[in-house]
Amino acid sequence: MLRLAVTGAGGFLGWHVRVLLRALGWPEPTVLTRADLADPGMVAAKVSGVDRVLHLAGVNRGEPADVAAGNVQLGAQLADGLKHCANPPARVIYANSVQAGNGTPYGDAKASAARVLASTGVDFDDVLLPNLYGEHGRPYYNSAVATFCRMLAEGGRPEVHADRELSLVHVTDAAARLIGVPSGGTWDPTMPALRIGVRDLVDRLTGVATTYRAGEIPPLVDRHDVRLFNTYRSHCFPAHYPLALPRRADARGELVETVKAHGGAGQTFCSTTHPGITRGEHFHLAKVERFVVLRGSAEISLRRVGDSEVLRFPVSGDEPVLVDMPTMWAHRLTNTGSDELVTMFWTNELFDPDRPDTWPEPVEAPRPAPVAVGA
Template sequence: MNIAITGADGFLGWHTRVLARALGWPEPTVLTRADLVDPEVVAAKVAGVDRVLHLAGVNRGDPVEVATGNVELAAALARGLKLCAVPPRTVAFANSVQAANGTPYGDAKAVAAETLASTGLDVVDVRLPNLYGEHGRPFYNSVVATFCRLLADGGRPEVHEDRELRLVHVTDAAAHLLGVSAPGSWDAEMPEVRTGVREVADRLAGYAALYRAGEIPSLPDRHAVRMFNTYRSHCFPAHYPLPLPRHADARGELTEVVKSYGGQGQTFCSTSHPGITRGEHFHLAKVERFAVVRGSAEISLRRVGHDEVVRFPVDGDSPMVVDMPTMWAHKIVNTGPGELLTLFWTNELYDPQRPDTYAEPVESELREPVESAVMTSRASVDTTPRLTGRSGR
């Protein structure tokens, strides 16, 4: 499916582009805010596409700016759509469950929906609850992102007012907006988890306490997995590699590689000859751990849609683990003169019908590696997760 998208660099926009890539769709046509100023540019860009996703909006700030921003963005898109010679078949609007609730934000969202409907096109009005997920912007996108950042930085969330939260994982929302019906690690029905602010804070604090020691918390359901992945995204890359507990006696040594507190899991190992590369893919939901137990290697990762490559040199003499963050392409290369033995662990059994594995090179001729991203220990890096990077390929 060919799509065009506003708000492509935002939280929901990035997740939507990653899902489209996982589905093997063409790169979306991006409508920037500068494009929206000119209706003819908009008309030219959206001509003939299957679906336009209007995700751009203003969530926080001065009430007047929030109200006018959301209305004006929708009006600008509508002007371009009305000029389009070959209109898109569908327009999907990322609306909010707060639409028409009497607040500047909610009322502006309702007006935006009406403005898009005035184009006469088929408009899918998707009323989204609170979204959470990997690489959310703290103090802006959600309280989940804020709590994750505080915990990743060694702080502790403070709950001043407990209230109910209806949370949907952002990839599920992206699947709904894209109209995806095929099964995968997403669910276009947007299943909610109903919880409270304090419960979220306590759950994430529990994850953080275990994960600081390299342990995996209990992950009994898909929302638990995705909440844990959301926390991990705020830890990467500053908190890696994770050192492993090592025990030695007269017989030799024993290293604890994975300590998991419940749920399914699968462990496997591989050998690699010198110079061999494994990986070159990304996952949307899977928790995956790499541990080199013999030989030396380099683990490289790149956030999908970004250019910066993060590198970790690892070897079996000082066992450490690197957990692959979701939506980051990754690979491991044998850099030593002998055989490389690597132990892998995932939180779920491999399902060939839903492998949750999508081919993506970590590097290419079009993408120069960033040498400053090389990291050798947790002590040598800033504790602020890297959330920036150039969009596109």
């Protein structure tokens, strides 16, 4: 278990790094904000004696000159602080880009920052990251995947003006590589890439959105299917939930269609819950999980890992709805009625006790307050 300091902790990659650290049970990292980086003494104090510094802060979009200057400056500020540190960290890991040194303002600035950091004398790991995608990416900023997902979630239709092949890596895999942990089933530090053209990516995501619009599960055949689906779902939550389920009634009783899956593995199970009892208080990194209350009344509560706001959905078996748990959100189900609660659950994978992808996290008691985006 290593002690870490992180720049860019409030960004897309930084948030996923902190979520993975939470799942691993590691201590909260020391956060270096942009203001801290401007003060060499503060940097030196914060990184003194830590095992690793993860330099994730960067500038991805903007005027070319601003992008170039921003990335060089951030690297230089961290390097200056390291040189003032009496007890420097054991290693610096730099979230660089495969575009480093490609002749663009962004690529050349990333390469320049790497050279500056390597010159500090601290053991240096220069990690060249490809295009990253994943839950809660900023559309029009972090990745084309985030942009396409947001457009589809809002009912739009992405247009492709220039097709090219992309190499996409899920951000949790990149986080595992930066942290330096071996494969854990849910994450893979070798960063297996999905190679796909832009047009094919749009078609794939459009198919996901079209199938899921009525609550049906698209084909989840491989890990990238699952992660693209989870990425899309993150742009649907919470506005698209709960989703009413079709019911059919006749003289015999009622039938509710709870899950329609178009391919891949899956497991369905039911539970009864006594009045006042809560189930859950955990989050998943990749598992898709659906809740459907069939009898009784309950409250489904959720909180994004690292945030403090709790979202609540009152649900009842009298009017069955589905709520799919977004990945990396702590969630729970509480029986709020006076009778026994009957709930159906569905997951996209068979339960594996050795790799359950279930990480304890209370919904109502978040640990430290969130780091502001861009910090």
